[in-house]
Amino acid sequence: MTVEAAHPPPAVAAAEYDIRLIGLTKRFGDDVVAVDDISLDIDRGHFFALLGPSGCGKTTTLRMIGGFEEPTEGRIELGGVDVAPLPPYKRDVNTVFQSYALFPHLSIFENVAFGLRRRGVKGSQLRTRVIESLELVGLAGLEKRKPRQLSGGQQQRIALARALVNRPRVLLLDEPLGALDLKLRKEMQLELKRIQHEVGITFVHVTHDQEEAMTMADRIVIMNGGHIEQLGTPTELYESPRTAFVAGFLGVSNLLEGTAVAEDRVKLADGTEVRCPREVLGGRSGTVQIGVRPEKLRIGEGAGNTLSGTVTESAYIGVSTQYILDTPAGPVTVYMQNDRPGGQVATGERLTLSWSPESTFVVDTQEGTQ
Amino acid sequence: MGVFRLFHRHQGATPYLLLTPGLLWLGLFFLAPLGFLIYQSLESGSIVAGFGFHFSWQWSNYWDALKGYTGEFERSFEYAGLATIIALVVSYPVAYWIAFRGGRWKNLLLLFIVAPFFVTYLIRTLAWQTILADHGVVVRILIDLHLVAHGGRVLATGTAVIAGITYNFLPFMALPVYVSLEQIDQTLVEAAEDLYANKWLAFLRVTFPLSLPGVVAGTLLTFIPAAGDFINATLLGSPTSHMIGNVINSKFNGTIDYPSAAAMSFILMAVILGLVLLYARAVGTEKLTG
Secondary structure (H helix, E strand, C coil): CCCHHHCCCCCCCHHHEEEEEEEEEEEECCCEEEEEEEEEEEECCCEEEEECCCCCCHHHHHHHHHCCCCCCEEEEEECCEECCCCCHHHCCEEEECCCCCCCCCCCHHHHHHHHHHHCCCCHHHHHHHHHHHHHHCCCCCCCCCCHHHCCHHHHHHHHHHHHHCCCCCEEEEECCCCCCCHHHHHHHHHHHHHHHHHHCCEEEEEECCHHHHHHHCCEEEEEECCEEEEEECHHHHHHCCCEHHHHHHCCCCEEEEEEEEECCEEEECCCCEEECCHHHHCCCCEEEEEEECHHHCEECCCCCEEEEEEEEEEEECCCEEEEEEEECCEEEEEEEECCCCCCCCCCCCEEEEEECHHHCEEEEHHHCCC | CHHHHHHHHCCCCHHHHHHHHHHHHHHHHHHHHHHHHHHHHCEECCCCCCCCCEECCCCHHHHHHHHHCHHHHHHHHHHHHHHHHHHHHHHHHHHHHHHHHCHHHHHHHHHHHHHHHHCCHHHHHHHHHHHCCCCCHHHHHHHHCCCCCCCCCCCCCHHHHHHHHHHHHHHHHHHHHHHHHHCCCHHHHHHHHHCCCCHHHHHHHHHHHHHHHHHHHHHHHHHHHHHCCCHHHHHHCCHHHCCHHHHHHHHHHHCCCHHHHHHHHHHHHHHHHHHHHHHHHHHCHHHHHC
16 A cells, blocks of 8 residues: 555656546536536556546546547647547547447448548458458457347447457447346456456556446545545545545445544543555644544454444344444444454444554545535 | 247237238229239220220230330330439438438428328429419529520420429338438437548448338339329320320220220330339348338
8 A cells, every 4th residue: 555646647758648537517508507617637558447436427528539429628648649639430439338339230241340441441451451350359250240149248249349459549448247147247357357467558547436447447536516526546445535525435434523632642521542555644733524434444442443332233244243333433334354254243232443553544524515 | 040049039910910801901992903904905996996905915905005105105114313413412311401400390390391292293293383383483484594595485394294293292212211310329420420430431331231122112102103003194294295094094084995095004014123123123122121
């Protein structure tokens, strides 16, 4: 866990940016602001996820990069050139659509060849590239079929092949796995990651599924209400969420309100003092919210921070049991590994929890939406 | 196996019962008259000899019809073909606009297309007599634009007949084209543009091919009845612009020459069927079924 990484943007040389969004804004009508003054740098060759709840502006952002929505304000730089005024067909970007959007009247071969033909690729070169692309997604041999003769998962792969065959600077993926069942989705997540690694093209992936984003992306931007909440690697976002929204959106968090009493100390509502790294508190004073992930909590006294409470609910999950404790500082969720027999705790019992100061994070209360 | 099981499940008489009314209707009002038409077309006799038509394998009825009315046959297909093409060219952009830009006005705009149907065919065609009248506004403007010679006329020409047919059959073209355009997922057009096709190429390679079922349906619905039409040629044309429908009508209702009229009807039907088959083969049969 690196602490400076919690402050975007990451330190990368300007030449390495594939996509640069500068003050990008999209308004629909007079009062709907879908995307609100977003600035973002996406590094070359990264698997980048735009993550957020529906209506957060992630798809609109993607559609602006693709050229399907015109920005109200701001610039979209692709490799240093502003493409905001260009139509989609003049951008070195390809999209995998949520509905796949395969051309139903064309064969699989012609679907994949569509972009190449528009760029004047012909004959054996066209054929080779189409077949190569189909091999990449593991569907060589289906060239003569029509899209409707393929399963949903196969159509998804064809959509991917059709976009990748053009070797674009950036590949945009708009919830590409949304229509697949869970098992296939998991399979495709790994497959997509393998393909991205193989072709080395920058992927920008829009999803509302935090697990999907965590599994696949090198970098994640969490969006909410048209603006960026936080950008970072999956680990950074999970370990050091900077806002209550991020803490709640990625996994489960215990957020407790308190007052900063020293550079590395927060006093909770019940008077308990909690220590946290100095950099995490970042010189804040007054009311703050501290957070800790349920799996970082240990049952029993220990070094570092401690908190006691009464068990109000327990849920047996299998590998672990989830308990909700009522503490003077607020409700706290904790997971306990079921690694030995008879470890269950009954409702109404009192428990003491402990955790390391390093596992403590602090979120900005004013940005919280909860 | 699957088919067998399906059969098994529907072993009852239900499917046949459901088909019966339609089959009876077809048999009584289409197949039987068609058979009678063929029978009649091979009869001989004339009104002069009393109403004594009798069956005599009179194949000459067919040759006489073809020889004597070649011009009318040709005009039928020429006028119907031209009217179909013009109707397509006129209604495609309209249907396109309503389907993709109509928004909440879609239904109202469609109503406008169908609105002329609320007036009878005859009245609509008679109205065109007035529109194209010799001293009417349209003809005067055409003369001013030097599209019509001074003192020339539009009424009682082939042009008027084609205009009338085009107008009368326009909704038959516009509606199927609209329906097939309306069904096209706009993401497909975005996908085409994403794959470097400009607006025009995206239309040519994606939107137009996907609208072909509607275009095929529309052209058939226009061409087939138009080829047999005689109202437009009667009211807007002159004897030199008469179509085969006029001849059939006059033989049936005027000179009471049933065998010739029946032979002509049969030739018309056969030629239309042949043309439709050629057309279907050219555009691919799957376009016919969508």
